[in-house]
Amino acid sequence: MIRLYDTMAREKREFEPQDPKRITMYVCGPTVYGRAHIGNARPYVVFDTLARLIRREFGENSLVYARNITDVDDKIIASAEAEGVDPSAITERYEQLFLEDMRALGVRDPDVAPHATREIAQMVAMIERLIELGNAYEAEGHVLFSVPSDSDYGVLSRRDRDAMVAGARVEVAPYKRDPADFVLWKPSTDGVIGWDSPWSRGRPGWHIECSAMIRAHLGETIDIHGGGLDLIFPHHENEIAQSRCAHGGAPLARYWVHNGFVDMGSEKMSKSLGNIVTPGELLAQGHKGETLRLALLSAHYRQPLAWTSELVRKSKQRMDKLYRLTRDAAPTQADQRVIDALSDDLNTPLALSRLVEIEDPSVLRASAQVLGLVSRSYQDWFQRSLPAETGRFATHFGEMSATVAGTATADATIVRGEEYIKAKIAERATAKANRDFGSADRIRDELKAEGIVLEDGPGGTTWRRE
């Protein structure tokens, strides 16, 4: 039995899906205009871990997990203008980098990844419905949601009205009937990305994207809606208002799950504060994805997580230990105490502490894999631990390099040692002396492919790196 802390109920509740054969989960995805930082990555690692647990409990095909891509937004438009490119150039670039970073962190791709720009028709339809029902109105090419029309508004964040207006930092605009009203549709000026609609050539507000895409892909009421704590208000509050009003009062989600922030020093990590560290930078420094994943899971997901170099160092030690303890054992059955810890509101720190108490390497490997850890071979893990300046992997020469070359994965570029190269030059010289020019050329070409250039001169063969 899985228990989850439900932000709406303000307590842990037993997780009982509407349909255990089709459990639905939606997590608000990134707005793709810049590189994700470690704080942005936290919810995706947390909900990936929850998805693994649900699939383990209810069956591999029991879950439909949707994570959207917000690919139309004022920040995207501003970035595109600054670079003088089409917004799609910005969004395609950063979506690709986002996916690469997530995969490096062991985050599996979601089952559904709706893109806002491909679902405009569904958003327009939902907005039309809200206007018909009297929950939204048109003004000067805009459409606004009428907050006073929804008597349950504020049910998730439980804020009073003044705090809501202040917290939303809403634009005061002359066309708004109430300061708390928020945008469903806004007009685009000439040259700015937009779509035709009954109200103006324009673009959707951020909140309506999620409501419309949830409805289109998962249904009116989903099991789990997730995201960072900062999304509770106004984003999730507004999603709830739109969806519930459009769907005759049906609740949007049965469990609301929110993760805490990642802090740098005493501040929240955020792009606007300029104190960010990205998975991309950490990976380029030679840290491995599973080390970063363990670091992100080392605190309970609802607690703040302080990101420090000490945390990364300790996480690497913990990962090294897990690989030493498991060696190349094949995973068998996961340990029930680890599953119990995860089932209790995803208590990853407790689950991690229980891992190292497991004596059977096969059980340990199976248990770690429930957390998305220890997915590599022992050899692969420690091979990747060799000195990794500039993201390359140094190795020794002779027999050992042959072994390493035989097991190297595609992304582990091997920097050949000098002894290895000298041995190859000697081998080539022998081949030439035997008039075996085919072998001599092959050796030269193989080295060339690795960035090592041989030059024949009067004093013999010398080499240099390209």
Ligand SMILES: [Zn+2]
């Ligand atoms: Zn959302």
